[in-house]
Amino acid sequence: MVIVPRHARVWDAPTRTFHWALAAAFAGDWFTRDARYLDIHEFFGYAIGALVAFRYAWGLVGTRWARFASFPLSARSAWRYLVSLARGRQPHHVGHNPAGSWAIHALLAMALLEVATGVVTLGAEKGEGLLAGRFGYPVGDVAHAIHQWLAYGMLGVVALHIVGVLVGCFADRQNLIASMLTGYKPTDDAIADVDAKRGIAVAMTLALAVGALAYFRGYLPATGTQPYRPYASRALPMDAVWKTECSGCHLAYHPSLLPARSWSRMFAEQEAHFGEDLGLGGETLRHLEAFSASNAAEALESPVAWKMATTIPAASAPLRITATPYWVQRHERLDAATWERVHRLECEGCHRDADGGEFAPGAIDMELGKSAVRKGK
Amino acid sequence: MATGRGIVVAVAFALLGVGGRACAGPVDDLLQQFQAQGASHFTVAAGEALWERSVTDPKTGEVRRCALCHTTDLRKVGKHATTGKAIEPMAPSVNPKRLADKEKIEKWLERNCKWTLGRVCTPQEKGDALTMIGSR
Numbered sequence: 209m210v211i212v213p214r215h216a217r218v219w220d221a222p223t224r225t226f227h228w229a230l231a232a233a234f235a236g237d238w239f240t241r242d243a244r245y246l247d248i249h250e251f252f253g254y255a256i257g258a259l260v261a262f263r264y265a266w267g268l269v270g271t272r273w274a275r276f277a278s279f280p281l282s283a284r285s286a287w288r289y290l291v292s293l294a295r296g297r298q299p300h301h302v303g304h305n306p307a308g309s310w311a312i313h314a315l316l317a318m319a320l321l322e323v324a325t326g327v328v329t330l331g332a333e334k335g336e337g338l339l340a341g342r343f344g345y346p347v348g349d350v351a352h353a354i355h356q357w358l359a360y361g362m363l364g365v366v367a368l369h370i371v372g373v374l375v376g377c378f379a380d381r382q383n384l385i386a387s388m389l390t391g392y393k394p395t396d397d398a399i400a401d402v403d404a405k406r407g408i409a410v411a412m413t414l415a416l417a418v419g420a421l422a423y424f425r426g427y428l429p430a431t432g433t434q435p436y437r438p439y440a441s442r443a444l445p446m447d448a449v450w451k452t453e454c455s456g457c458h459l460a461y462h463p464s465l466l467p468a469r470s471w472s473r474m475f476a477e478q479e480a481h482f483g484e485d486l487g488l489g490g491e492t493l494r495h496l497e498a499f500s501a502s503n504a505a506e507a508l509e510s511p512v513a514w515k516m517a518t519t520i521p522a523a524s525a526p527l528r529i530t531a532t533p534y535w536v537q538r539h540e541r542l543d544a545a546t547w548e549r550v551h552r553l554e555c556e557g558c559h560r561d562a563d564g565g566e567f568a569p570g571a572i573d574m575e576l577g578k579s580a581v582r583k584g585k
Numbered sequence: 586m587a588t589g590r591g592i593v594v595a596v597a598f599a600l601l602g603v604g605g606r607a608c609a610g611p612v613d614d615l616l617q618q619f620q621a622q623g624a625s626h627f628t629v630a631a632g633e634a635l636w637e638r639s640v641t642d643p644k645t646g647e648v649r650r651c652a653l654c655h656t657t658d659l660r661k662v663g664k665h666a667t668t669g670k671a672i673e674p675m676a677p678s679v680n681p682k683r684l685a686d687k688e689k690i691e692k693w694l695e696r697n698c699k700w701t702l703g704r705v706c707t708p709q710e711k712g713d714a715l716t717m718i719g720s721r
Contacts, residue, residue: 456693458668482667483645485699487692551669 215392217401218302220271221409222262227388229416230259230319234366238359242541243569247438250330250337251423255416257323260316262412271402273303281313282306293379300380302395308376311369318362325355333511334569336439345514439570441561444510447499449492457484458553461529462565463500464513469525471500477527512567542576550577611687612715619708627709632717635710640702649701651714659721676721684719 219227233252240249267276285306304312331339332348343351373384387393391404430436444462454460463471475497478486488496501507505516512534519534526532530539530552539552550557557577559567616627636651654672655663660679663672674680684690694714698706706714 457665458670483700485696487696553668554670 214395214399216302216395216399217391217404218273218393218395218399219388219391220274220402220405221391222266222405222412223270223274224388224391225409225412226259226263226266229412230256230263233259234319234362238363241359243538244572244574246334246569250326251420253323253326254423255419256319258415258419260319260323263316271405273402279304279306279309279312281309286310293375296379302393302399305372305376308369308372311365311372314365315362315369318358318365322355322358322362325351325358329355333514334439335511345511345518349518435560437560437570439568441564441566441568441571442510443561443564444508444566445503446564447495449495450499453486453488453492453496459556459562461555463503464505464508464510464565465516465529466504466526466532467506467517467520468501468504470520470527471504472497473525474527475500482527510566512565546576610684611690612684612719614687615690615715616712619712622708624708624712627712627716629713629717629720631709631713632715632720635706635714636717638702642703651697651701653701654697659718675718677719678721684715690715 233255236252237249237256240246240252266274272278286309289301289306327338328343328351329348330337331341332343332345333352335341377384382394384393426436426438444464446460446462450463451460466474474481475488475493478488478493505513505520507513515534516532520526520532529535554577555562555567558573559571560573561568561571619627636655637657639648639650641648649666653666655675659676660674662674664670665672673682675683677683677685694711695705698704698710
């Protein structure tokens with residue numbers, strides 16, 4: 209006798225939409241973690257926040273297998289499930305299995321915390337977003353560190369989840385991945401189809417699409433010569449003498465890029481400035497010293513100034529911005545071919561706001577200096 | 586009558602004076618200054634020779650020339666040898682901002698001669714260089 213397995217609809221459409229949208233948004237956030245793509249990263253972050261909020265609500269009012277009540281957190285049953293898997297049995301579960309429940313609850317909670325720390329970091333470090341200006345740089349540092357480590361943690365749980373699904377597929381001889389796409393699972397006769405709730409899934413998809421359109425609408429009228437800048441860069445205080453004296457051989461680096469002790473050392477050694485004699489003296493020299501002291505890293509409120517002021521060891525007074533720990537850390541991912549094209553001291557080749565000294569992530573040239581080369585540099 | 590002619594002469598001299606000052610420009614001032622310091626006649630050829638003269642820096646072993654940063658063709662955009670910064674063309678015919686400010690010229694000649702030749706330039710060399718640059 210051939211047993212024709214019965215299939216029942218287990219996952220409603222909103223749960224499936226949530227699952228794949230969350231996976232896509234998580235991947236999107238992972239691949240846009242580079243500061244250049246901060247505004248895209250931010251969008252995926254908000255999307256994750258909205259999706260997880262929806263899932264918590266759906267866990268209370270959704271269909272049978274989507275409800276938290278159908279997959280409670282129980283260490284004992286998760287253990288029993290794993291043991292029976294290891295013994296080669298086929299423990300069949302209609303909804304989520306007891307080990308999978310842990311992965312789901314962990315991912316939901318971590319995602320929520322990840323979004324929260326992201327919003328705090330953005331508000332504190334860059335003065336942008338929902339919590340702009342609410343927290344100082346020290347809070348931003350802590351939130352940023354949690355945000356980064358938690359992302360790795362989530363990646364780990366995702367990996368476990370995928371392994372669990374694959375093991376489940378083989379142990380149970382059923383395609384769990386297809387189930388999450390179609391909603392159907394092979395089940396006992398006794399299980400009734402859940403309501404598909406397609407309308408809610410359509411509304412979710414529409415909300416995401418409209419949200420994306422509203423969020424990215426600034427890019428629509430952008431052109432090559434007038435690129436859209438998602439973040440406005442402030443111009444920090446500049447000085448005419450500084451500009452003329454320091455812009456001949458390289459960009460007039462903003463004084464907020466180094467601490468005051470570095471500048472006083474640089475001016476003390478100005479007749480041997482990296483092999484050049486700056487020939488400064490008298491009134492001009494005093495003026496430059498005063499301007500650099502009152503606008504040095506520890507004196508100015510800007511994200512880069514804060515980083516420079518807090519990451520350069522107090523005992524050192526580096527003369528090179530490019531030798532500071534923060535600069536090195538932020539640029540270590542760039543490859544040799546890029547440095548071949550743009551000299552590392554030509555900050556303006558990659559940072560469109562280098563002149564003003566802000567170095568906002570949104571002002572980083574996506575093509576990293578390729579357009580500068582094309583202009584015939 | 587006599588006073589009238591006097592006024593005409595005075596106005597003519599005044600105009601000549603103003604015109605003469607405007608024509609002289611910072612380069613002519615500097616050239617006169619260099620000659621007062623003992624330089625003789627300036628030539629474009631001597632300026633060209635200086636521009637292409639290669640000097641090995643004893644400390645780094647690098648071969649240095651004016652053209653390294655400013656290129657041989659003065660109408661082209663140059664590139665700073667150590668920082669990579671683009672340097673606007675030196676030829677006043679394509680970049681009218683060049684040779685327009687006496688202090689700036691003196692400052693950069695002092696700096697660039699020291700870096701390139703390892704010493705300050707003589708008044709003769711400075712005059713030849715400016716004559717050559719001015720001819721482009």
